Amino acid sequence: MSRAPIIQAYKALLESQKLTPNKAQAALAERLGLLQTTLVTSEKDEELKGVYIYGSVGTGKSRIADLFSNTIPREVSHRRVHFHEFLMDIHTRLHRLRSQSGYQGDPLFGIGTELVKRESRVLCFDEFQVSDIADAMILKRLFAGIWQAGGVMVATSNRHPENLYERGLNRPLFVPFIKELQQRCDVWHMEGQLDYRLRTSGKEDERDTVFFAEQDAFEASLQESTKGEPLIPTIIKVMMGRELAVHACVVPAG
Structure with a gap:
């Protein structure tokens, strides 16, 4: 190898x-x-x-x-x-x-x-x-x-x-x-036959984009990822002066 x-x-x-x-x-x-x-x-x-x-x-x-x-x-x-x-x-x-x-x-x-x-x-x-x-x-x-x-x-x-x-x-x-x-x-x-995107255990799931089959699994992972921090809406500036509305995010400290 x-x-x-x-x-x-x-x-x-x-x-x-x-x-x-x-x-x-x-x-x-x-x-x-x-x-x-x-x-x-x-x-x-x-x-x-x-x-x-x-x-x-x-x-x-x-x-x-x-x-x-x-x-x-x-x-x-x-x-x-x-x-x-x-x-x-x-x-x-x-x-x-x-x-x-x-x-x-x-x-x-x-x-x-x-x-x-x-x-x-x-x-x-x-x-x-x-x-x-x-x-x-x-x-x-x-x-x-x-x-x-x-x-x-x-x-x-x-x-x-x-x-x-x-x-x-x-x-x-x-x-x-x-x-x-x-x-x-x-x-x-x-x-491959196993859809790795649906593996929700902590060991397998280390990417910054996650797909879930159930809403409850999504909510649980969201709470774990944000450490209980409050979620707020925000606006992100993108290409050519355009803006993207984000429904909820955690604002980094500082």
């Missing part, structure tokens, strides 16, 4: 019984461990194959992807983000560039290149999906810059790449990106 950081962390979770043995998760951890090792020994602009992980909900694919991003060696720049949040960030950058005086041409390739060179070589995406034509039309040019600069993608999704943006407007224009993605990433099918 590999001695990559993710493998050591995975074994520790098994030994402490915070995870139960699962062949599919172990195999994925091994593949991501190989990627971790290669990232450390490769040149920063060297082209490496990423991993696109797809499968039904609750198979534990996001848990292993989290473990990968949390154990990437410090010398490898990386970013873990929900794919929708990443796209909003890209649209914000694009809007900012187009608002500048003297703007000319298509900056998407440059945004992708600078993203890798200045910020994160490894991009870890949760819930990779495309449903909006505005997103679909920018991905090929954006990722051309990312991949040429040596960027590596590790993504989780509920869909096989060939099913992305299915029945979307002008989908034939999106298909070249799908083909490129399949060349740049190992497409990894994550199988």
